[in-house]
Amino acid sequence: MTKVADFSILETLDYDDDGFMTDASAWTPEIGEAIATVLEIGLTERHWAVIDFARKEFVENGEAPTLRKISKVGGVPMKELYDLFPGGPAKIAAKIAGLPKPTGCI
Amino acid sequence: MTTAEMTNVLEKIKGNASNGKKAAQKLAIVASKGSLDMVYPVLILANGARMSGIDVDIFCTFWGVDLITKKKMGKINIATVGNPAFSMAPYAGWFKIPTWMGMIPGMSKIATWMMEREIAKLDFPPIPEFVQMIIDAGAKVYGCQMTMDMMGLTVDDLVDGAEVLGVMEMLELTKDSNLIFI
Numbered sequence: 001m002t003k004v005a006d007f008s009i010l011e012t013l014d015y016d017d018d019g020f021m022t023d024a025s026a027w028t029p030e031i032g033e034a035i036a037t038v039l040e041i042g043l044t045e046r047h048w049a050v051i052d053f054a055r056k057e058f059v060e061n062g063e064a065p066t067l068r069k070i071s072k073v074g075g076v077p078m079k080e081l082y083d084l085f086p087g088g089p090a091k092i093a094a095k096i097a098g099l100p101k102p103t104g105c106i
Numbered sequence: 107m108t109t110a111e112m113t114n115v116l117e118k119i120k121g122n123a124s125n126g127k128k129a130a131q132k133l134a135i136v137a138s139k140g141s142l143d144m145v146y147p148v149l150i151l152a153n154g155a156r157m158s159g160i161d162v163d164i165f166c167t168f169w170g171v172d173l174i175t176k177k178k179m180g181k182i183n184i185a186t187v188g189n190p191a192f193s194m195a196p197y198a199g200w201f202k203i204p205t206w207m208g209m210i211p212g213m214s215k216i217a218t219w220m221m222e223r224e225i226a227k228l229d230f231p232p233i234p235e236f237v238q239m240i241i242d243a244g245a246k247v248y249g250c251q252m253t254m255d256m257m258g259l260t261v262d263d264l265v266d267g268a269e270v271l272g273v274m275e276m277l278e279l280t281k282d283s284n285l286i287f288i
Contacts (some may be wrong), residue, residue, distance in 0.1 A: 007112065068229060105154060
């Protein structure tokens with residue numbers, strides 16, 4: 001029960017079928033923290049570098065950045081991205097950052 | 107919100123992009139060609155799979171070995187002869203390049219240069235960088251033993267991280283994988 005209570009911040013939000021937040025503007029760092037906990041990822045400074053970059057890109061371009069962009073422009077090496085967000089960094093980073101599911105091919 | 111509803115929300119967030127604890131999906135790609143238009147699909151598929159959390163094994167056989175051969179991977183060209191779809195797109199897509207024209211010396215170099223430029227515009231990396239990228243992403247690359255013997259190559263000729271395998275080991279390794287032959 002206590003475990004459920006920890007995630008109460010996620011209750012009032014809307015998600016798409018794959019669990020991505022539908023309203024990126026409703027996101028807060030606390031929500032990001034809670035989503036990461038659901039995904040069993042403990043956020044470090046390096047995770048936040050990726051999340052902040054993704055949020056910034058989203059505001060500027062209207063979509064979640066591709067992994068290549070996070071790596072090339074955001075300055076986080078590809079290998080590290082896979083270590084930080086195991087099991088599909090593009091999707092998981094976007095999900096934690098409250099962004100729509102990324103659709104880029106690269 | 108009830109506990110059950112809350113659990114639903116949490117399950118939804120976990121979704122498909124879980125942290126790899128679900129039954130792992132696996133993809134195996136046999137890369138058998140050494141031309142630009144046959145190599146990019148291998149790389150894009152492999153990269154897309156890794157981005158989605160799917161394990162990837164790439165077996166390079168025959169000309170596909172060029173893809174992971176250090177001295178060849180930067181020199182992969184497009185074939186300008188024998189491709190009925192070959193045109194001047196996107197510059198003049200209506201102009202189909204006839205086979206005899208594709209035989210003119212330098213045509214392959216020019217076509218490759220043009221296509222590489224278009225690919226770079228889409229922010230896809232050049233082949234050597236792309237190969238390194240998918241290896242960094244956790245894709246495994248293998249050279250086919252028989253091809254390597256035939257072409258006089260050793261594992262030292264391949265990119266770092268590549269291994270050499272025979273067909274039986276390859277089948278063993280991919281028995282639970284979806285297999286694509288390119």
